[in-house]
Amino acid sequence: MKILTNILNPIDRETVEFLDEHIIEVEKGTVISITPKTKNTAKSKLKDFSKSVITPALIDAHTHLPQFPIAGNYGYELMDWLNSYALPAEMDFENLQYAKNLSKKFFEELKKVGTATAVIYSSIHKGSTDIAFEEAEKTKLRIFMGKVMMNQNCPKELCENAIQSLSESYELQKKWHEKNEKLQYVYSPRFAVSTSPELMHEAAKLSRLNKTFLQTHINENKHEVDFVKKTYSKTYAQVYEDAKILGPKTLLAHAIHSTKEEFDILQKTKTNIIHCPDANLFLNSGQFPLKEFENREIPIGLGSDVGAGTTLDMFQIMKSMIYRQDDLIPIESPFYYATKGNARILDINSGEILEGKNAEFLKIDFKDSLKSSKEILKKLIFSQDYKRELLIL
Template sequence: MTTTTYLRGSILHFLRDPGAPADPEAWEYWEDGCLKIIDGHIGAVGPADETLKTRAAQDALHDHRGKLILPGFIDTHVHYAQVDVIASYGRQLLDWLNDYTFPAERAFADPDHARRIASLFLDTLLRHGTTTAAVYPTVHKQSVDAFFEEAQRRRLRMICGKVLMDRNSPDYLRDDVHDAEADCRELIQRWHGKDRLGYALTPRFAPTSSREQLAMAGRLYAETGVWMQTHLAENADEIRWVKELFPEARSYLDVYDRFRLLGPRSVFAHCIHLDTEDRARFVASNSAMSFCPTSNLFIGSGFFDLEAARSLGVRVGLATDVGGGTSYSMLQTLAEAYKVLMTHGQRLNAWRGLWLATLGGAECLSLDDTIGNFAIGKEADCVVLDLAATPVLDRRMQVATALEERLFALMMLGDDRTVAATYVLGERRI
């Protein structure tokens, strides 16, 4: 039996990167708009008075007039196993891993713990309006099963995959090449392409995987058509360490390139310290970058150069990178992104910012044929934002004179309090 639902409110979505300065043909906006959702997919979008003409008496109508409806936010890099270490004091990357991350991840050997944290994590994302993410679990196979079970129960589109580490990490978090490959194959068979779930090969970063393990990951990537996610060029000490471990490689990116880990479904987090040749390889391989501003600031890693990437056509998505990142909110993450880019003399307008958090994220994850905007036939994930959720935001909206001004204020002042509702496949979850 077909289920049809209508969502009414101010509707904004993007057709492509608006750029800077912004191209007004890159988005569509209806002050009084309506989404028609048929069996979890977009059936129509446009002015409310026109779209509602097709509504039958039995069709549900959710009236969000006065609020803004956007496609669900997309977080392109986040660690569900680091829920308990968010806001831990005073470490740079390598110390952060040893002092906070690795001890916290040890607990995920317990399937019950993994399930509890996965449930908390996913509900937290929904409360922040995030409906899709590329997620890191731990080295434990059960941490992947727990995550996918909870994501499937919520009907979410999620990417995840067992972390690979066979050296330079605690014994209790190491695997080996043979067992890691067997685990990945089993998990791919069980989860990849099931409902809205996708598997990602997940070497933590080059220093914690041997050449043999990276080669194994490259073989699986070529063979299976899954995603690949890892970290790249985040921290100066990390880069020096990579050079010591892989002296034959031209650069940190070249390490992954040598093991055939670049490609259309490869997503590299951070990408701060890159040179011209590295960026050219991103273009040639059609690999993608995740911009992690709150994490880069909090751990003191450096500043991402958005214009250097986008001017070449590199796909870029936004990421919270919790627990190094300090908020699950994509709006707060955008506020920090704006500040990071200002240090480069770059300006992040509201149009491009909200594109990064929606369609840009979908493009980064090679999911833009499925999610990211309200094109007909796409999956109907969306977030409803209250632009008067706090007294400060409410007052700012009262004096704003244009839509762009209101959206920029939302980007700078918004947080989870602005999330009035989150819909997954047309069903309200928050």
């Protein structure tokens, strides 16, 4: 298949290139060439998207499927918000029919907003997580997902026994991890408040042994950080380092209130940090230390964190990233993180439009014809006055 179009492609945090009237040739789901249109190009043999702009499909590196119905439930900071809204929503997810319907709706929404890859927490429930994977398998989306693991400081309906939590996670991992090239299992202990260091440690062992990612949360809210300090008499990152869960296959969401020693630990262990700015604004959690992480070259990803994030739309998350920083940041930076940056962290061959990469595109139609990367990014991030269509070829 050959597509005539205009291409918007991330290069780095400060550079996005715009290629006017190019032809993307795709074979078996892979981009095999990108060439400028010439006078001799016969339009009849092309799919004509010459009035559209094509970007890489978006990637969401952190979100919670069972919390989708409560996105936008406002009024609390993290701990009260979890108890009032998020955890009850996860209790509802135990019902298998409900889980099936909600999973369908969630994956439909991902497609609608142009996200081809998402890293997802389910609830603690094995059966419902299994069903969510079944629904994921029916889509063309690339889904990284795992059941939540929690065994302390949680409502009794969501409190697991550590052995059972490990065995159920392992069974799901055996069934779904790399079942096809689009599905990966992710060990998903919730956070140091509700998952014991022993359970974290065992989950990390299974994750390393089976070459999966592990995801959890760190340093999101001051009350949460104080609770962890009081419980363990050490910093949050130290709890995780001692449980041996840190490393390049670990995804830590938030990391807002990190101390110097914690930055050192995260840098030394090459742990990935997933920034979720919309959730940080919504729960009044604080400002992500973007510059410090960038200066230390600690890998950063970008996530919606629905339901604390109010939307799965990664362009809205990019806007929140810009708004959440006190200093102005380049408009290219959030676009880079939601595409190429996230792809690097997840080690997938996507996030860019280049020869050899997966043909996962987002086709955008604006009312006017826009001819520079900055003009296009401004419209994408700050207006909603365009149509979009996810193309997974």
